[in-house]
Amino acid sequence: MSAKTIERLDGIGPLAERYDVFLLDQFGVLHDGTRPYPGAVAALSALK
Structure with a gap:
């Protein structure tokens, strides 16, 4: 089983780019x- 890592984001902008x-x-x-x-x-x- 591989270890999972948690990605830290510097705000909501990078997350908003991934989803519609x-x-x-x-x-x-x-x-x-x-x-x-x-x-x-x-x-x-920022989600707009």
């Missing part, structure tokens, strides 16, 4: 029910 679609569970991930978490809007914008 993202499925997100937004509640508790992107906002607290009232306001977006810091960086959430920028992260979603």
Whole structure:
């Protein structure tokens, strides 16, 4: 059995280049029910 390695990314941009679609569970991930978490809007914008 070979060892698996974890690739670290320097942001969401490199990940966004690999996929056409993202499925997100937004509640508790992107906002607290009232306001977006810091960086959430920028992260979603990077996925466009």
